Amino acid sequence: MEKIIIKGGNRLFGTVKVEGAKNAVLPVIAATLMASTGISKIYNVPALADVYTIKDVLKHLNAKVTLEKNQLTVNATRPLLTEAPLEYVTKMRASVLVLGPLLARYGHAKVAMPGGCAIGSRPIDLHLKGFEALGANVHVGNGYVEVYANKPLKGAKVYLDVPSVGATENIMMAATLAKGKTIIENAAKEPEIVDLANFLNKMGARVIGAGTETIKIIGVEQLKGVEHTVIADRIEAGTYMAAAALTGGNVLVEGAEIDHCRAIVSKFEEMGVTVMPEPNGIRVIGPEKLKPVDIKTLPYPGFPTDMQSQMMTLMLKAEGTSIVTETVFENRFMHVEEFRRMNADMKIEGRSVIIKGDRELQGAEVQATDLRAGASLVLLGLIAEGYTRVTELKHIDRGYVGLVEKLRTLGADIERVDEATQITTEEPVEKVSSL
């Protein structure tokens, strides 16, 4: 079994480089399916398990895809299939993002219905509501969801009950080739939505207002392949910022975009962390003592749920009591049990966790329950007494490229091993993606 083993106690110093954003690159890659002419070239593509999964989905659909040194090339000009089987959706929920593009281009798409996951039930009702508003029929049965249009999609007004990131992206993509004007109200405002809109507009789409709660899409006849550089991953950046703050270190998180990290930065500052924007990134200097703080996760520009568990690691070191309230996903506290195995004093009360800080944390054998939980257990290992062994690394590989190497370069005592063979196994992304 593969494990990450960390010996706690080292402060982190130096520079760490942030990759392209997982949550931006996945919808952008899905959108390349709509390019009926030309080749799409996507730069700054992180070599993540999720990227290999979506690449496999595109290949299955008959697109020609190559990934070389962070550059992904997609030729989707030959006829495509419109059905993605279960194996891809179980590996990665974001596989449902091919629904919008295929519906737009072919009037038909079918994917396995995604189930819940470790952070909540995660329905796709709002995606489907949007497709129906554009004139598509939706059929759910035998574990699949099928969307089809008997006549061309027609622009419409769609109000989202919650500003879902995935629903906004899927509806935005479907609407690019619909006749007339679509308006998405209460749209998600995440930077990844803006990145997707920028890519679609380069492809020839007319998307206006991405980044605000009202997005207008004027349908066009066809889209073409173009070049695009994906934005930096604000959650990966936040994770390394947390590592620096937690260990009392001094780290430059290179490539991190301060404008996308405002909520994170503001909470770090409340805790007494020094955060300095520099021309090529964000410098974080951890104090000797952290102050307690309360956070509530919210859609962007609120505090991101994807940084919730990493923030808890800082709270565990703070002098006093902090409270985390999770409002985005109904079940994103699975990591609390694992933190407790490391002697953390945490109590779940409904949608909140009360965290008593400043207690000695102890190394233990713990399991990553989702990708951010996995990264957070590694963070906690950096300050725990003795050795921490983190298992279920497939989750971490979905969202972090070279986590172990990057932390080691900053001075952490950390390695990744396969205990069955006692071989150090670093960067196994391709292997994991084929599990």
Ligand SMILES: CC(=O)N[C@H]1[C@@H](OP(=O)(O)OP(=O)(O)OC[C@H]2O[C@@H](n3ccc(=O)[nH]c3=O)[C@H](O)[C@@H]2O)O[C@H](CO)[C@@H](O)[C@@H]1O
């Ligand atoms: C690949 C990707 O970009 N993943 C991100 C995306 O996930 P994802 O796009 O799945 O998250 P959503 O924004 O859709 O989910 C937000 C909330 O809306 C609910 N909901 C969503 C869709 C729907 O049809 N019905 C419904 O009720 C969800 O259950 C959840 O409670 O945004 C999340 C919220 O910032 C992040 O944690 C994920 O990292």
Ligand SMILES: C=C(OP(=O)(O)O)C(=O)O
């Ligand atoms: C929840 C996350 O991603 P996904 O939606 O891909 O599961 C995440 O990135 O923390």
